[in-house]
Amino acid sequence: MTTVQTPAAEAPVEQQGRMTHRQVLEALSGMLLAMFVAFLSSTVVSNALPTIITELRGTQNQYTWVITATLLASTASTPIWGKLADLFSKKLLIQLSIVVFIAGSMLAGLAQSVDTLIAWRVLQGLGLGGLQALVQIAMAAMISPRERGRYSGLLGAVMAVATVGGPLLGGLLVDTSWLGWRWCFYVGVPFAAVALVLLQRTLHLPVTRRDVTIDYLGATFLTAGVSALLIWVTLAGGSFGWASVETALFLGGAALAVVAFLVTEVRAAEPIVPLRLFRDRTTALAIIASVAVGMAMFGSTVFLGQYLQISRGYSPTEAGLLTIPMVGGLLISSTVSGLLITRYGRWKAYLTAGSVLVVAGFALLATIDHETGMVPFSAFLFVLGVGIGMSMQNLVLAVQNTVAARDLGAASSAVAFFRSLGGTIGVSVLGAVLSNHVGDLIREGMVRSPGAAEAAAAGGGDVGLADFADAPAPVQELIRLSYGDATGRVFLISAVVALVAVLAVLFIREVALRTETGDERERTERAPAVRIDTDAIEGRDADGERTGEVAHAAAVPTR
Template identity: 40%
Template sequence: MSAAPAAPAAPEGGTPHIRLALLGVMFGLLLSMLDGFIVGTAMPTIVGDLGGASLLSWVVTAYALTTAVSTPIWAKFGDLFGRKRMFQLSVAVFVAASVLIAAAPSMGLLIATRALQGIGAGGLAVGAFAVIGDLVPPRERGKYQGLTAIVVASGTIGGPLVGGFITDTLGWRWAFLINLPLGALTLVWVALALKLPAVRRQARIDWAGAGLLSVAIAALVLLTTWGGSEFAWVSAEGLGLVAMSALAGAGFVWRQHRAPEPLLPLGVFASRSFTMASIIAFTTGAVMFASVLYLPLFQQTVQGASASTSGLLLLPMMIPVVVVSQIAGRVMTRTGKYKIFPVIGAASTLIGALLLTTMTASTPSWVTAVFMIFMGVGSGLTQQMTTTIAQNSVEQRDIGAASGVVTLLRTLGGCIAVAVFGTVYTAHTNGLPAAALGNGVADSIQIIFATVAVVAACSLAAALAIKQLPLRGRPATPTAPAPVPVAATR
């Protein structure tokens, strides 16, 4: 097996060139962010047109399943065959699937093409963060951290607004066709502006490991999606999926210790900082899904906010995300210190979650908005910082794998949160008359955010355990890669 390539040299043109290249990568990240929120607003219209209401959950499940399963595979392929190439391929798959979805004549075909789109989505986020890891060393990452925060906020806030407008004016199929111009712009921009060494390492792909990991993830996602709705958590189906996930997971670990080129080098977990960052990624995914899904629901159901502007309801949380992530990034770049930020972020999330547990049916909307600021500060100080810490804790050759682990755990954290919190919400609101629905929603929100507070406490403990490592900077003199076939810069 050939040696790992050295850290990429600074692209010609310096900072302006990096910003130009990163903009193309951000277009790809925005592509997946917008799609996730646009589709949610279009779903009622899709069901009305195609029918198949009983299959509605599969539209979400198929996408989430293939996204989670493909994420670590995309990450490893990026390490082996070049991150730019794999990022471009994931964009192409995502856009092609979007066109097929828009042409779907039935719910069954729409679900199948959504599964294909999920495969592309699995490569978009992990590819974007891995490319950033190649392009910008951790010490300089703070200069560009605000770009990612703006994309996340834009997708979260703008997705529902854009989705509602497009569905109402042009029809639900255009909610997917809108991905075509943005995807084309991403492909062209990345092809022209992103310059990375095209590296191909001579190594065998661990297909057995990929299969075992896929089974473990698929069983877990299906359990969290169907548990409490399609079958009881403690049932033959539920226990069977638990056993399947556990056995496949154990088999995957066994395989990784023996594979000549493991899909996920388990040695990365020898770094305490990487392990703690992985834990924070999982908890952050759970916290964000709880906040994005259930706070607007509380504001609409209990406080009378308009559903048509649901994206705007998240502004008190998303504005702090953008502001504090930029501040933290600049301080990290200037000082080289970063541990303090996830500590403060987790603490802010804990405070916000505890405050949100006090909400009742009579809580005014401005109070909810104030509480949401604490959640936004927490997210802004943990989400991107977690990826930076994880990438800084591993060798350059394993940046793709590290990005894949963080992205996958964030996704799984969200999946589990949706399942658990959905069960809580249903238990407190199912069958209630309209007059009592507000109290039921308020009661469920209290329990949901009490659970979020426990999760945030775990995140705080992990943040405190992070070991402050020096942030890698860009080498003063670019080092030629070890004997690895390197094509011309692409």
């Protein structure tokens, strides 16, 4: 008598060491709230910034640096947080980054000058760098790439709500006399306290314990190089000439710092940005695309509030309402594309379409001036929002699906790092372009309008953003027209930069999404027999680097 042996039923997800859908949602609740705090605290300032700079008598360059300071700090700290996530408790690091971010926010609210505000915005950026890297890393540890699409849609939805609510809330706070702009920095504290409690109760991830070596020297050289470049971009053409001794010193110092950084990364035991990641085609192209998307997105959208308030005369609250189309497009596209990616397992088509729409959105916005109607302006913003929603999260997903599990933290933070780096460069470069172009238009306007020139002379002779509140009516009108006509150039440059992202995305090779979580992949890679099998199949050597060779049968364990 023959016994037929039926295959054993698959064990429940709890017995497989995986998290159920409910457990994932519970764990995500604290992280999503933390991201909400970060994005809310960032966007709530953007709409209030024209008022802040005017009240504190700041300049256009200082306006730019209030944004750049946060981006620079987050850029420099992101790879450090990512490396720490490969060594320590991800949960503890997320909580620490929240505390740092809120401390910076509270202190920024007490600032009495623009310089002090910029200093505390640096502290904010350190916390922001941790949040934007660690949440993605924790999601990669819990959820497989195939399933991560629908949860990334939730992250996109939270970003959209914060992006909508931030400017609106900031406008209301600024327009409320008994609160004022300082409450823009305080408003995130209650949300952060709740996020800390939720994280403590719901997020449970295994902790990796091994010898720790942090590449502080590499981080220092990287920060020095980027800072020198950005300071040069901000000051050149104003404080000193583009072709001058100061320019040579800044550029020479930046180049030396970058070279020192590369040498340090080659020799470091635990490099802050592992250069081996760039040997992988998907990672290298995704990083190039992230730089371009970050430069275009951050470098232009930060000036939307300035355009709507300074040029078009809208209140902070109204300016927030007018950005809803962009955020609506982001919310719809990030959610829908995430669900479709999870269902069909394909991601490149959405990434390609998103990058093309980003270019289209910026190209349309490049046509605006001080008379553009709000209906076409809203349509342009919607197109841009759809493109951003389909691009940002999927670039991270493509990289996380490709790299070895042990490099998930470093690779995820590398994408976030270079996106922030692009944003930092974009804000500085485009801010300088806007400042110079506005100056040219004001000078041309003074020639065409003798009345404005006489009013400026009677008011002290200074014409600029710092003098806007106290300037005579003809001078205020000239400043409004100049900012309205100059902003289109910022979007035109952003469209050209975003073309680089389209080209990079087109050359990314689509790889089927994995069905294992980051923790499962790490356990598999650590098991010697299985690791040999995985390395052989993927064509990697013992260090996780691609060999370019086809696996041979001897590498696969046999019964």
